[in-house]
Amino acid sequence: MPRMIDLIRNSQVPANLMQSASKGALSVPPGETIEILVYLAEHHKLFGKQAGLTLASWDEKACLVAVSDPKTSPEVLGYFVSPQNLRTRLLPALAENPSVGEGALAEVAAVGSRPVVEALLASARIKNSHVLLKTLQSNLNVTPNELAEIEKKLAPLETVPQKTEGTETDAETTDADLEGTLVQYLDENAKELATGKDKPFQPLGIGHEDASGEAPGPVELPAPAAADQDAAKSEAKKLEAAAAAKKHAPAGHEEKRDSTLQKIAKLDVKGRIALAFRGTKEERSLLIRDSTKLVAMAVLESPKVSDGEVENFAQQKNVLEAVLRGIPMKRRFAKNYNVIRNLVFNPRTPMDVSLGLMKNLLVHDLKNLSGNKEVADTIRKLALRLFRQKIDKKG
Numbered sequence: 001m002p003r004m005i006d007l008i009r010n011s012q013v014p015a016n017l018m019q020s021a022s023k024g025a026l027s028v029p030p031g032e033t034i035e036i037l038v039y040l041a042e043h044h045k046l047f048g049k050q051a052g053l054t055l056a057s058w059d060e061k062a063c064l065v066a067v068s069d070p071k072t073s074p075e076v077l078g079y080f081v082s083p084q085n086l087r088t089r090l091l092p093a094l095a096e097n098p099s100v101g102e103g104a105l106a107e108v109a110a111v112g113s114r115p116v117v118e119a120l121l122a123s124a125r126i127k128n129s130h131v132l133l134k135t136l137q138s139n140l141n142v143t144p145n146e147l148a149e150i151e152k153k154l155a156p157l158e159t160v161p162q163k164t165e166g167t168e169t170d171a172e173t174t175d176a177d178l179e180g181t182l183v184q185y186l187d188e189n190a191k192e193l194a195t196g197k198d199k200p201f202q203p204l205g206i207g208h209e210d211a212s213g214e215a216p217g218p219v220e221l222p223a224p225a226a227a228d229q230d231a232a233k234s235e236a237k238k239l240e241a242a243a244a245a246k247k248h249a250p251a252g253h254e255e256k257r258d259s260t261l262q263k264i265a266k267l268d269v270k271g272r273i274a275l276a277f278r279g280t281k282e283e284r285s286l287l288i289r290d291s292t293k294l295v296a297m298a299v300l301e302s303p304k305v306s307d308g309e310v311e312n313f314a315q316q317k318n319v320l321e322a323v324l325r326g327i328p329m330k331r332r333f334a335k336n337y338n339v340i341r342n343l344v345f346n347p348r349t350p351m352d353v354s355l356g357l358m359k360n361l362l363v364h365d366l367k368n369l370s371g372n373k374e375v376a377d378t379i380r381k382l383a384l385r386l387f388r389q390k391i392d393k394k395g
Contacts (some may be wrong), residue, residue: 004028005036011203020059022047024054030062031072037100038079053217055079060089066094083108086152088115099125106352107134107378117141121149130157130329131352138359140389178303182277185301186270189294193269196292201272203289206317260286273298279311288323289314296323302328308335314342324349326355341365354379 004026007013013021020026021036026056028036035057040051042095063356066072067090079085081094081104091108094100103262106266109120109132126132133154134144142150186193225266260282264272267344269292276287276298287297296319299305310333313319328334337360344361354375369375370384 003030003032005039008036008039018044018047020052022050022054024058031066031069034058034066035073035076038073038076042075042079046285055085060292063087063090064093068097070097070099072097072099074099078104081105081108083111086112086116088113088119089120093117095120095125102129103350103352105132106135106355110138110358110382111357112139112141114141117146117380117383126312127153129155130154131356133157134328134356135352138356138386140386178277181301182274183301184297185298186273192294193273197269199269199292201267203286203318204291204320205289206355215284225290256387269295277302277304279304279307284309285312288316289318293320293322296320297326299323300326300333305340309336311336311342312319313341317346317348319348321348321350325353328353337362344379345369345372345375347376351376351378355382358386361386363387366390 005028006023008018017026018040022040024033024037026033026036028360034055037051039056040047041055042048044051063080066076077097077100080087080090082099095105105120105126108116109126112120112184113342117136120126120132120136126136126220130387136148137147172375190224206385212394264275264283264286267275272287272290272292272295275283276295284299284302284305288296290296299313300310300323310327313323314327324346327339327344333339340357340360343349344357344365355378358366358369366387369379370387371382372380
């Protein structure tokens, strides 16, 4: 027999029972009652408001059991961890529940009140999470003493910085330093390298023909759904524009680029990692887009990569999420304001990373970010809040 929540989702329940459901008065298990209430509050126009009121006054012990269970539905956990529905007394259980994602906790950490901050700082999970500690730093309700404690907790979690903090150029990097760093990187990732050593070069945002120098064979693609029509047309226009730009680009430049792509495409993973360390700026600009994580991350580890290159990487949408996460983990790059700004403005940057970096933005950038429709609504709202708070402090 189907569960009541399934019947409600499929609109198979009469109105009188729906009204009882919105008041939590159905004879179903407590966990399912909460699931029904959350569903109605989130999705039902007629009974949603009543369900929300019922949830707000629902027995705290029953809620605690639900949010402590990793098997509780993601929708229920998402409802209770959202800033607008959060109960501070449930937060410790939510923070320790492995089914609650860091992104959801980061949103709370960025904007939470004093009781929320205190609850998060007491959580073992938060104490050992670089992402969530960095996000807490941006919360204006954190006291100076707490900021100092967060700094202490972050220190052992930070990636070891490069030997040279400033911008390095090819001339400043000795061969011995470069080779030593390469060997260390290969040793640290030997196990992962062994399992994926034969992965071909598959760059994000570059067509197969570009990467191999050969035209791809015909590929039959399914017709796009109606909801995807606009996105498909938009993507087609982008591809046409890129093709036109390539057609009218100087012949020498294109030949050089094609030659570099072909050179990279012939290398295995270990060869591409070595090139990421030893290669030129142009080669690094292609390898940073490698869909193999070990290769793309090797570009960031290279002593030859410049701050200017990383500023460009930080705003790219055709790189792995791991690259965008990895950039601010390095102190050298985290000290560069342009890098931080580009990351926050990049819609591909994971939300928890952006939330943790926003406190570093200047007032005019916060204002521009609050109106940037490419980034998530949460980012825009927090940017507006931070902008107003900084303006008020100046006033």
